[in-house]
Amino acid sequence: MKGMVFTELFELVEEKFGYDLLDEVIDASHLENDGSYAATGSYPFEELLRIVLNLSEKTNIPVPTLLEVYGEHLFPKLIKVLPFLDKEIDILDFIDSVENYIHVQVRKLYPDAELPTFEVTSKSDTSLSFNYVSTKNIPQLAKGLILGAAKHFKQPVDVTIGDAQDNKFLITVTKTS
Amino acid sequence: MSDAKWIRRLERERNARKEAENLLESKSLELWDLNQSLEATIEQRTADLQVALSSAQKANTAKDEFLSNMSHEIRTPLNAIIGFVDIMLKKEMPQEKRNRYLGIIQQSGKNLLRIINDILDFSKIQSGKFSIFRTKSDLRDILTNNCKLLQSQARKKDITFTVDFNETFPQTIISDDARIIQILNNFVSNAIKFTDNNGTVNVYFSYDAVQKNLELRVKDNGIGIDAKAQEKIFTPFEQENASTTKEYGGTGLGLSISLSLIALMDGELIFESTKGEGSVFGFTIPIASIPDTIEQT
Numbered sequence: 353m354k355g356m357v358f359t360e361l362f363e364l365v366e367e368k369f370g371y372d373l374l375d376e377v378i379d380a381s382h383l384e385n386d387g388s389y390a391a392t393g394s395y396p397f398e399e400l401l402r403i404v405l406n407l408s409e410k411t412n413i414p415v416p417t418l419l420e421v422y423g424e425h426l427f428p429k430l431i432k433v434l435p436f437l438d439k440e441i442d443i444l445d446f447i448d449s450v451e452n453y454i455h456v457q458v459r460k461l462y463p464d465a466e467l468p469t470f471e472v473t474s475k476s477d478t479s480l481s482f483n484y485v486s487t488k489n490i491p492q493l494a495k496g497l498i499l500g501a502a503k504h505f506k507q508p509v510d511v512t513i514g515d516a517q518d519n520k521f522l523i524t525v526t527k528t529s
Numbered sequence: 530m531s532d533a534k535w536i537r538r539l540e541r542e543r544n545a546r547k548e549a550e551n552l553l554e555s556k557s558l559e560l561w562d563l564n565q566s567l568e569a570t571i572e573q574r575t576a577d578l579q580v581a582l583s584s585a586q587k588a589n590t591a592k593d594e595f596l597s598n599m600s601h602e603i604r605t606p607l608n609a610i611i612g613f614v615d616i617m618l619k620k621e622m623p624q625e626k627r628n629r630y631l632g633i634i635q636q637s638g639k640n641l642l643r644i645i646n647d648i649l650d651f652s653k654i655q656s657g658k659f660s661i662f663r664t665k666s667d668l669r670d671i672l673t674n675n676c677k678l679l680q681s682q683a684r685k686k687d688i689t690f691t692v693d694f695n696e697t698f699p700q701t702i703i704s705d706d707a708r709i710i711q712i713l714n715n716f717v718s719n720a721i722k723f724t725d726n727n728g729t730v731n732v733y734f735s736y737d738a739v740q741k742n743l744e745l746r747v748k749d750n751g752i753g754i755d756a757k758a759q760e761k762i763f764t765p766f767e768q769e770n771a772s773t774t775k776e777y778g779g780t781g782l783g784l785s786i787s788l789s790l791i792a793l794m795d796g797e798l799i800f801e802s803t804k805g806e807g808s809v810f811g812f813t814i815p816i817a818s819i820p821d822t823i824e825q826t
Binding site for chain 1: 534537538540541543544545546548549553556
Protein backbone atom coordinates (compact mmCIF):
# COMPACT_ATOMS: atom_id res chain seq x y z
CA MET A 353 0.00 0.00 0.00
CA LYS A 354 1.39 3.39 -0.97
CA GLY A 355 2.68 5.52 1.92
CA MET A 356 0.42 8.37 0.89
CA VAL A 357 -2.63 6.41 2.02
CA PHE A 358 -1.06 6.25 5.53
CA THR A 359 0.15 9.86 5.71
CA GLU A 360 -3.19 11.26 4.51
CA LEU A 361 -5.04 9.10 7.03
CA PHE A 362 -2.81 10.40 9.82
CA GLU A 363 -3.45 13.99 8.77
CA LEU A 364 -7.20 13.40 8.74
CA VAL A 365 -7.07 11.82 12.23
CA GLU A 366 -4.98 14.74 13.55
CA GLU A 367 -7.45 17.20 12.05
CA LYS A 368 -10.62 15.51 13.27
CA PHE A 369 -9.52 13.89 16.56
CA GLY A 370 -6.25 15.55 17.56
CA TYR A 371 -2.61 14.53 17.94
CA ASP A 372 -3.08 12.57 21.15
CA LEU A 373 -5.58 10.18 19.63
CA LEU A 374 -3.24 9.52 16.70
CA ASP A 375 -0.46 8.70 19.18
CA GLU A 376 -2.81 6.26 20.91
CA VAL A 377 -3.78 4.61 17.64
CA ILE A 378 -0.12 4.28 16.61
CA ASP A 379 0.77 2.79 19.99
CA ALA A 380 -2.12 0.33 19.88
CA SER A 381 -1.26 -0.74 16.33
CA HIS A 382 2.35 -1.75 17.19
CA LEU A 383 3.74 -0.52 13.89
CA GLU A 384 7.16 -1.61 12.74
CA ASN A 385 8.33 1.93 11.95
CA ASP A 386 6.35 3.55 14.77
CA GLY A 387 4.23 5.37 12.19
CA SER A 388 7.06 7.03 10.25
CA TYR A 389 5.50 6.72 6.79
CA ALA A 390 6.82 8.53 3.72
CA ALA A 391 4.18 9.33 1.11
CA THR A 392 6.22 7.84 -1.75
CA GLY A 393 7.15 4.62 0.08
CA SER A 394 5.30 1.29 0.07
CA TYR A 395 4.10 -0.40 3.26
CA PRO A 396 2.16 -3.53 4.22
CA PHE A 397 -1.60 -3.21 3.75
CA GLU A 398 -2.03 -5.17 6.95
CA GLU A 399 -0.62 -2.18 8.92
CA LEU A 400 -3.32 0.07 7.47
CA LEU A 401 -5.97 -2.44 8.58
CA ARG A 402 -4.60 -2.44 12.13
CA ILE A 403 -4.58 1.35 12.20
CA VAL A 404 -8.19 1.57 10.93
CA LEU A 405 -9.39 -1.12 13.40
CA ASN A 406 -7.76 0.68 16.34
CA LEU A 407 -9.10 4.01 15.14
CA SER A 408 -12.60 2.52 15.01
CA GLU A 409 -12.23 1.17 18.52
CA LYS A 410 -11.01 4.47 19.95
CA THR A 411 -13.56 6.65 18.15
CA ASN A 412 -16.52 4.24 18.25
CA ILE A 413 -17.05 4.81 14.53
CA PRO A 414 -17.59 1.62 12.47
CA VAL A 415 -14.77 0.66 10.09
CA PRO A 416 -16.91 0.97 6.88
CA THR A 417 -17.87 4.52 7.80
CA LEU A 418 -14.26 5.44 8.55
CA LEU A 419 -13.11 4.04 5.21
CA GLU A 420 -15.84 5.87 3.34
CA VAL A 421 -15.10 9.21 4.99
CA TYR A 422 -11.41 8.67 4.45
CA GLY A 423 -11.89 7.84 0.75
CA GLU A 424 -13.82 11.06 0.24
CA HIS A 425 -11.04 13.01 1.97
CA LEU A 426 -8.32 11.20 -0.04
CA PHE A 427 -9.60 11.94 -3.56
CA PRO A 428 -8.63 15.64 -3.78
CA LYS A 429 -5.21 14.76 -2.36
CA LEU A 430 -4.72 12.07 -5.03
CA ILE A 431 -5.58 14.57 -7.74
CA LYS A 432 -2.71 16.77 -6.57
CA VAL A 433 -0.10 14.02 -7.10
CA LEU A 434 -1.77 12.40 -10.11
CA PRO A 435 -2.47 15.43 -12.33
CA PHE A 436 -3.80 13.30 -15.19
CA LEU A 437 -6.89 12.63 -13.03
CA ASP A 438 -8.01 16.23 -13.16
CA LYS A 439 -10.05 16.94 -16.24
CA GLU A 440 -13.55 18.01 -17.24
CA ILE A 441 -15.27 14.68 -17.52
CA ASP A 442 -18.55 12.94 -16.81
CA ILE A 443 -18.26 11.18 -13.46
CA LEU A 444 -19.47 7.86 -14.93
CA ASP A 445 -16.98 8.10 -17.81
CA PHE A 446 -14.32 8.81 -15.23
CA ILE A 447 -15.11 5.63 -13.29
CA ASP A 448 -15.31 3.74 -16.59
CA SER A 449 -11.72 4.83 -17.36
CA VAL A 450 -10.26 3.69 -14.04
CA GLU A 451 -9.25 0.22 -15.19
CA ASN A 452 -7.91 0.98 -18.66
CA TYR A 453 -6.49 4.45 -18.24
CA ILE A 454 -5.99 5.59 -14.65
CA HIS A 455 -4.53 2.34 -13.34
CA VAL A 456 -2.28 2.08 -16.40
CA GLN A 457 -0.88 5.55 -15.68
CA VAL A 458 -0.52 4.84 -11.96
CA ARG A 459 1.48 1.69 -12.73
CA LYS A 460 3.85 3.76 -14.88
CA LEU A 461 4.57 5.97 -11.87
CA TYR A 462 4.51 3.21 -9.25
CA PRO A 463 5.27 -0.17 -10.77
CA ASP A 464 4.79 -1.82 -7.35
CA ALA A 465 1.31 -0.33 -6.76
CA GLU A 466 -1.31 -2.93 -5.76
CA LEU A 467 -4.51 -1.85 -7.42
CA PRO A 468 -8.02 -3.33 -7.38
CA THR A 469 -9.75 -4.35 -10.61
CA PHE A 470 -12.85 -2.50 -11.82
CA GLU A 471 -14.94 -4.69 -14.15
CA VAL A 472 -17.67 -2.50 -15.60
CA THR A 473 -20.79 -4.66 -16.08
CA SER A 474 -23.32 -2.07 -17.27
CA LYS A 475 -23.40 1.60 -18.09
CA SER A 476 -26.10 4.09 -19.06
CA ASP A 477 -26.23 7.87 -19.11
CA THR A 478 -27.27 7.97 -15.47
CA SER A 479 -25.88 4.86 -13.88
CA LEU A 480 -22.88 2.56 -13.92
CA SER A 481 -22.27 -0.81 -12.24
CA PHE A 482 -18.94 -2.52 -11.83
CA ASN A 483 -17.40 -5.41 -9.97
CA TYR A 484 -14.81 -4.30 -7.49
CA VAL A 485 -12.28 -7.14 -7.31
CA SER A 486 -9.54 -6.89 -4.73
CA THR A 487 -7.70 -9.05 -2.27
CA LYS A 488 -8.05 -6.21 0.21
CA ASN A 489 -11.85 -6.28 0.46
CA ILE A 490 -12.32 -2.59 1.26
CA PRO A 491 -15.03 -1.52 -1.20
CA GLN A 492 -15.97 1.24 1.24
CA LEU A 493 -12.70 3.02 0.45
CA ALA A 494 -13.61 2.80 -3.24
CA LYS A 495 -17.07 4.18 -2.44
CA GLY A 496 -15.50 7.07 -0.49
CA LEU A 497 -13.15 7.82 -3.38
CA ILE A 498 -16.08 7.88 -5.81
CA LEU A 499 -17.97 10.26 -3.52
CA GLY A 500 -14.84 12.42 -3.32
CA ALA A 501 -14.60 12.42 -7.12
CA ALA A 502 -18.28 13.31 -7.43
CA LYS A 503 -17.76 16.24 -5.11
CA HIS A 504 -14.65 17.33 -7.05
CA PHE A 505 -16.40 17.14 -10.42
CA LYS A 506 -19.57 18.68 -8.89
CA GLN A 507 -21.75 15.83 -10.14
CA PRO A 508 -23.48 14.29 -7.10
CA VAL A 509 -24.06 10.52 -7.08
CA ASP A 510 -25.41 7.70 -4.92
CA VAL A 511 -23.13 4.72 -4.40
CA THR A 512 -24.38 1.31 -3.26
CA ILE A 513 -22.24 -1.71 -2.45
CA GLY A 514 -23.77 -5.13 -3.12
CA ASP A 515 -23.06 -8.34 -1.19
CA ALA A 516 -19.67 -9.95 -1.54
CA GLN A 517 -19.20 -12.87 -3.90
CA ASP A 518 -15.75 -14.41 -3.54
CA ASN A 519 -13.55 -11.30 -3.74
CA LYS A 520 -16.11 -9.38 -5.78
CA PHE A 521 -18.46 -6.59 -4.77
CA LEU A 522 -20.94 -5.15 -7.24
CA ILE A 523 -20.81 -1.38 -6.85
CA THR A 524 -23.52 0.76 -8.48
CA VAL A 525 -23.12 4.49 -9.02
CA THR A 526 -26.24 6.52 -9.90
CA LYS A 527 -26.38 10.23 -10.70
CA THR A 528 -28.72 12.14 -8.39
CA SER A 529 -29.23 15.28 -10.40
CA MET B 530 1.84 18.01 27.64
CA SER B 531 5.05 16.14 28.26
CA ASP B 532 8.18 16.79 26.22
CA ALA B 533 8.51 13.06 25.66
CA LYS B 534 5.36 13.07 23.51
CA TRP B 535 6.65 15.89 21.35
CA ILE B 536 10.07 14.33 21.06
CA ARG B 537 8.43 11.13 19.92
CA ARG B 538 6.31 12.95 17.32
CA LEU B 539 9.37 14.85 16.09
CA GLU B 540 11.27 11.61 15.88
CA ARG B 541 8.47 10.06 13.83
CA GLU B 542 8.40 12.99 11.43
CA ARG B 543 12.18 13.04 11.09
CA ASN B 544 12.28 9.34 10.29
CA ALA B 545 9.53 9.75 7.72
CA ARG B 546 11.44 12.64 6.16
CA LYS B 547 14.67 10.62 6.04
CA GLU B 548 12.88 7.73 4.41
CA ALA B 549 11.35 10.08 1.86
CA GLU B 550 14.81 11.54 1.17
CA ASN B 551 16.29 8.08 0.69
CA LEU B 552 13.50 7.20 -1.72
CA LEU B 553 14.13 10.43 -3.59
CA GLU B 554 17.85 9.69 -3.82
CA SER B 555 17.30 6.18 -5.12
CA LYS B 556 14.69 7.44 -7.63
CA SER B 557 17.15 10.11 -8.83
CA LEU B 558 19.83 7.47 -9.22
CA GLU B 559 17.42 5.25 -11.13
CA LEU B 560 16.56 8.17 -13.40
CA TRP B 561 20.21 8.97 -13.91
CA ASP B 562 20.96 5.34 -14.84
CA LEU B 563 18.00 5.31 -17.17
CA ASN B 564 19.15 8.54 -18.75
CA GLN B 565 22.66 7.17 -19.27
CA SER B 566 21.42 4.00 -20.90
CA LEU B 567 18.99 6.02 -23.04
CA GLU B 568 21.82 8.25 -24.21
CA ALA B 569 23.94 5.22 -25.04
CA THR B 570 21.00 3.64 -26.89
CA ILE B 571 20.40 6.82 -28.87
CA GLU B 572 24.08 7.09 -29.79
CA GLN B 573 24.11 3.48 -30.92
CA ARG B 574 20.89 3.90 -32.92
CA THR B 575 22.19 7.08 -34.53
CA ALA B 576 25.41 5.33 -35.52
CA ASP B 577 23.47 2.32 -36.87
CA LEU B 578 21.20 4.62 -38.85
CA GLN B 579 24.15 6.47 -40.31
CA VAL B 580 25.74 3.20 -41.41
CA ALA B 581 22.44 2.05 -42.90
CA LEU B 582 21.91 5.38 -44.62
CA SER B 583 25.37 5.45 -46.11
CA SER B 584 25.13 1.85 -47.31
CA ALA B 585 21.71 2.58 -48.81
CA GLN B 586 23.14 5.63 -50.55
CA LYS B 587 26.07 3.63 -51.86
CA ALA B 588 23.77 0.89 -53.10
CA ASN B 589 21.61 3.49 -54.76
CA THR B 590 24.54 5.15 -56.52
CA ALA B 591 25.83 1.76 -57.65
CA LYS B 592 22.39 0.87 -59.01
CA ASP B 593 22.15 4.19 -60.85
CA GLU B 594 25.52 3.56 -62.46
CA PHE B 595 24.46 0.00 -63.18
CA LEU B 596 21.34 1.22 -64.97
CA SER B 597 23.29 3.60 -67.16
CA ASN B 598 25.91 0.91 -67.94
CA MET B 599 23.16 -1.59 -68.51
CA SER B 600 21.31 0.56 -71.01
CA HIS B 601 24.61 0.86 -72.87
CA GLU B 602 25.34 -2.88 -72.58
CA ILE B 603 21.88 -3.83 -73.81
CA ARG B 604 21.66 -1.17 -76.49
CA THR B 605 24.99 -2.02 -78.13
CA PRO B 606 24.14 -5.62 -79.14
CA LEU B 607 20.55 -4.63 -79.95
CA ASN B 608 21.75 -1.84 -82.25
CA ALA B 609 24.12 -4.29 -83.91
CA ILE B 610 21.35 -6.83 -84.45
CA ILE B 611 18.86 -4.29 -85.81
CA GLY B 612 21.51 -2.48 -87.89
CA PHE B 613 22.91 -5.58 -89.59
CA VAL B 614 19.46 -7.07 -90.19
CA ASP B 615 18.42 -3.74 -91.82
CA ILE B 616 21.41 -3.82 -94.16
CA MET B 617 20.82 -7.47 -95.04
CA LEU B 618 17.16 -6.80 -95.82
CA LYS B 619 17.95 -3.82 -98.05
CA LYS B 620 20.95 -5.10 -100.00
CA GLU B 621 21.94 -8.10 -102.00
CA MET B 622 25.36 -9.27 -100.88
CA PRO B 623 27.81 -12.13 -101.40
CA GLN B 624 27.33 -15.20 -99.19
CA GLU B 625 30.64 -14.55 -97.41
CA LYS B 626 29.58 -11.08 -96.29
CA ARG B 627 26.15 -12.42 -95.31
CA ASN B 628 27.78 -15.03 -93.10
CA ARG B 629 30.02 -12.47 -91.46
CA TYR B 630 27.00 -10.28 -90.65
CA LEU B 631 25.05 -13.27 -89.40
CA GLY B 632 28.01 -14.10 -87.13
CA ILE B 633 27.92 -10.60 -85.66
CA ILE B 634 24.15 -10.85 -85.13
CA GLN B 635 24.57 -14.24 -83.47
CA GLN B 636 27.33 -12.95 -81.17
CA SER B 637 25.27 -9.87 -80.27
CA GLY B 638 22.32 -12.11 -79.42
CA LYS B 639 24.57 -14.23 -77.22
CA ASN B 640 25.94 -11.15 -75.44
CA LEU B 641 22.43 -9.94 -74.82
CA LEU B 642 21.44 -13.34 -73.43
CA ARG B 643 24.47 -13.35 -71.13
CA ILE B 644 23.58 -9.92 -69.76
CA ILE B 645 19.97 -10.94 -69.17
CA ASN B 646 21.03 -14.22 -67.56
CA ASP B 647 23.39 -12.33 -65.25
CA ILE B 648 20.61 -10.00 -64.18
CA LEU B 649 18.18 -12.88 -63.62
CA ASP B 650 20.76 -14.91 -61.66
CA PHE B 651 21.64 -11.90 -59.59
CA SER B 652 18.04 -11.11 -58.68
CA LYS B 653 17.39 -14.80 -57.87
CA ILE B 654 20.42 -14.87 -55.57
CA GLN B 655 19.33 -11.59 -53.97
CA SER B 656 15.87 -12.94 -53.20
CA GLY B 657 17.31 -16.21 -51.85
CA LYS B 658 15.58 -18.30 -54.54
CA PHE B 659 18.75 -19.78 -55.96
CA SER B 660 19.33 -23.48 -55.26
CA ILE B 661 22.23 -25.81 -55.89
CA PHE B 662 21.46 -29.16 -57.60
CA ARG B 663 24.20 -31.74 -57.15
CA THR B 664 24.13 -34.64 -59.58
CA LYS B 665 26.55 -37.34 -60.63
CA SER B 666 28.31 -36.34 -63.82
CA ASP B 667 31.48 -36.79 -65.84
CA LEU B 668 32.77 -33.46 -64.66
CA ARG B 669 36.21 -33.93 -66.15
CA ASP B 670 34.81 -34.35 -69.70
CA ILE B 671 32.36 -31.51 -69.22
CA LEU B 672 35.13 -29.16 -68.08
CA THR B 673 37.42 -30.22 -70.91
CA ASN B 674 34.74 -29.61 -73.56
CA ASN B 675 33.80 -26.26 -72.05
CA CYS B 676 37.45 -25.18 -72.09
CA LYS B 677 37.55 -25.88 -75.82
CA LEU B 678 34.89 -23.18 -76.26
CA LEU B 679 36.91 -20.80 -74.11
CA GLN B 680 39.99 -21.64 -76.15
CA SER B 681 38.40 -20.01 -79.20
CA GLN B 682 37.78 -16.82 -77.21
CA ALA B 683 41.46 -16.75 -76.21
CA ARG B 684 42.62 -17.41 -79.73
CA LYS B 685 40.94 -14.18 -80.94
CA LYS B 686 43.38 -12.22 -78.77
CA ASP B 687 46.32 -14.55 -79.45
CA ILE B 688 46.34 -15.48 -75.79
CA THR B 689 48.10 -18.71 -74.83
CA PHE B 690 45.42 -20.74 -73.06
CA THR B 691 46.33 -23.91 -71.13
CA VAL B 692 44.15 -26.33 -69.17
CA ASP B 693 45.53 -28.91 -66.70
CA PHE B 694 44.09 -31.42 -64.27
CA ASN B 695 45.98 -32.92 -61.33
CA GLU B 696 46.62 -36.68 -61.32
CA THR B 697 43.98 -37.57 -58.80
CA PHE B 698 41.21 -35.64 -60.53
CA PRO B 699 38.34 -38.14 -60.85
CA GLN B 700 36.29 -38.80 -63.95
CA THR B 701 32.94 -38.82 -62.20
CA ILE B 702 31.88 -36.56 -59.39
CA ILE B 703 28.74 -35.43 -57.60
CA SER B 704 28.42 -31.69 -57.93
CA ASP B 705 26.38 -28.92 -59.51
CA ASP B 706 28.34 -28.98 -62.77
CA ALA B 707 26.28 -26.20 -64.39
CA ARG B 708 27.22 -23.77 -61.61
CA ILE B 709 30.88 -24.82 -61.66
CA ILE B 710 30.92 -24.15 -65.42
CA GLN B 711 29.21 -20.79 -64.86
CA ILE B 712 31.95 -19.73 -62.42
CA LEU B 713 34.70 -21.12 -64.66
CA ASN B 714 33.33 -19.20 -67.66
CA ASN B 715 33.11 -16.02 -65.65
CA PHE B 716 36.69 -16.29 -64.35
CA VAL B 717 38.14 -17.25 -67.74
CA SER B 718 36.14 -14.61 -69.67
CA ASN B 719 37.40 -11.98 -67.22
CA ALA B 720 40.97 -13.27 -67.52
CA ILE B 721 40.82 -13.08 -71.31
CA LYS B 722 39.11 -9.70 -71.24
CA PHE B 723 41.64 -8.13 -68.89
CA THR B 724 44.75 -9.70 -70.46
CA ASP B 725 46.53 -8.00 -73.35
CA ASN B 726 47.09 -9.70 -76.70
CA ASN B 727 49.78 -12.39 -76.60
CA GLY B 728 49.35 -12.86 -72.84
CA THR B 729 48.71 -16.17 -71.07
CA VAL B 730 45.75 -17.65 -69.21
CA ASN B 731 46.19 -20.93 -67.31
CA VAL B 732 43.34 -23.02 -65.94
CA TYR B 733 44.20 -25.62 -63.33
CA PHE B 734 41.75 -28.12 -61.85
CA SER B 735 42.74 -30.27 -58.90
CA TYR B 736 41.08 -32.68 -56.57
CA ASP B 737 42.36 -33.32 -53.08
CA ALA B 738 41.31 -36.88 -52.19
CA VAL B 739 42.18 -36.43 -48.51
CA GLN B 740 40.38 -33.14 -47.92
CA LYS B 741 37.75 -34.04 -50.54
CA ASN B 742 38.09 -30.62 -52.06
CA LEU B 743 37.72 -29.58 -55.66
CA GLU B 744 39.90 -26.64 -56.58
CA LEU B 745 39.94 -24.32 -59.58
CA ARG B 746 42.58 -21.71 -60.35
CA VAL B 747 42.44 -19.33 -63.31
CA LYS B 748 45.72 -17.46 -63.59
CA ASP B 749 46.46 -14.66 -66.01
CA ASN B 750 49.25 -12.16 -66.60
CA GLY B 751 46.82 -9.35 -67.39
CA ILE B 752 46.32 -5.86 -66.01
CA GLY B 753 45.71 -6.98 -62.41
CA ILE B 754 43.62 -5.14 -59.87
CA ASP B 755 44.66 -2.26 -57.68
CA ALA B 756 44.90 -3.31 -54.00
CA LYS B 757 42.41 -0.61 -53.02
CA ALA B 758 39.77 -1.85 -55.43
CA GLN B 759 40.16 -5.55 -54.60
CA GLU B 760 37.19 -5.67 -52.21
CA LYS B 761 35.01 -3.56 -54.44
CA ILE B 762 35.10 -5.87 -57.43
CA PHE B 763 32.96 -8.49 -55.66
CA THR B 764 30.29 -5.92 -54.86
CA PRO B 765 27.31 -6.08 -57.21
CA PHE B 766 27.30 -3.49 -60.01
CA GLU B 767 30.88 -2.41 -59.14
CA GLN B 768 34.01 -2.72 -61.22
CA GLU B 769 37.53 -1.61 -60.41
CA ASN B 770 36.59 1.91 -61.44
CA ALA B 771 34.34 3.78 -63.84
CA SER B 772 37.01 3.83 -66.59
CA THR B 773 37.23 0.00 -66.43
CA THR B 774 33.54 -0.08 -67.32
CA LYS B 775 34.02 2.33 -70.19
CA GLU B 776 37.05 0.53 -71.56
CA TYR B 777 36.07 -3.11 -71.08
CA GLY B 778 32.28 -3.02 -70.69
CA GLY B 779 30.43 -5.56 -68.55
CA THR B 780 27.68 -5.47 -65.99
CA GLY B 781 29.78 -5.71 -62.84
CA LEU B 782 27.62 -8.66 -61.81
CA GLY B 783 29.76 -11.61 -62.87
CA LEU B 784 32.14 -11.75 -59.89
CA SER B 785 29.38 -10.98 -57.44
CA ILE B 786 27.33 -13.89 -58.86
CA SER B 787 30.35 -16.21 -58.81
CA LEU B 788 31.11 -15.32 -55.21
CA SER B 789 27.49 -16.04 -54.23
CA LEU B 790 27.53 -19.37 -56.11
CA ILE B 791 30.75 -20.41 -54.35
CA ALA B 792 29.15 -19.56 -51.01
CA LEU B 793 26.01 -21.53 -51.93
CA MET B 794 28.24 -24.55 -52.61
CA ASP B 795 29.91 -24.05 -49.19
CA GLY B 796 33.16 -23.23 -50.94
CA GLU B 797 35.82 -20.61 -50.55
CA LEU B 798 37.08 -18.01 -52.98
CA ILE B 799 40.70 -17.92 -54.13
CA PHE B 800 41.79 -14.45 -55.18
CA GLU B 801 45.21 -12.91 -55.56
CA SER B 802 46.08 -9.95 -57.74
CA THR B 803 48.89 -7.50 -58.33
CA LYS B 804 48.35 -4.39 -60.38
CA GLY B 805 50.22 -4.72 -63.66
CA GLU B 806 51.22 -8.35 -63.09
CA GLY B 807 48.03 -10.35 -63.25
CA SER B 808 45.43 -12.11 -61.16
CA VAL B 809 44.41 -15.52 -59.87
CA PHE B 810 40.71 -16.26 -59.44
CA GLY B 811 39.47 -19.60 -58.20
CA PHE B 812 37.66 -21.59 -55.56
CA THR B 813 37.81 -24.64 -53.37
CA ILE B 814 34.54 -26.44 -52.85
CA PRO B 815 33.92 -29.50 -50.70
CA ILE B 816 32.73 -32.60 -52.58
CA ALA B 817 30.42 -34.63 -50.38
CA SER B 818 31.15 -38.02 -51.88
CA ILE B 819 32.60 -39.54 -54.98
CA PRO B 820 30.86 -42.49 -56.63
CA ASP B 821 32.62 -45.82 -56.14
CA THR B 822 33.18 -46.29 -59.83
CA ILE B 823 35.97 -43.79 -60.18
CA GLU B 824 37.75 -44.12 -63.44
CA GLN B 825 41.20 -42.69 -63.29
CA THR B 826 42.53 -41.55 -66.62
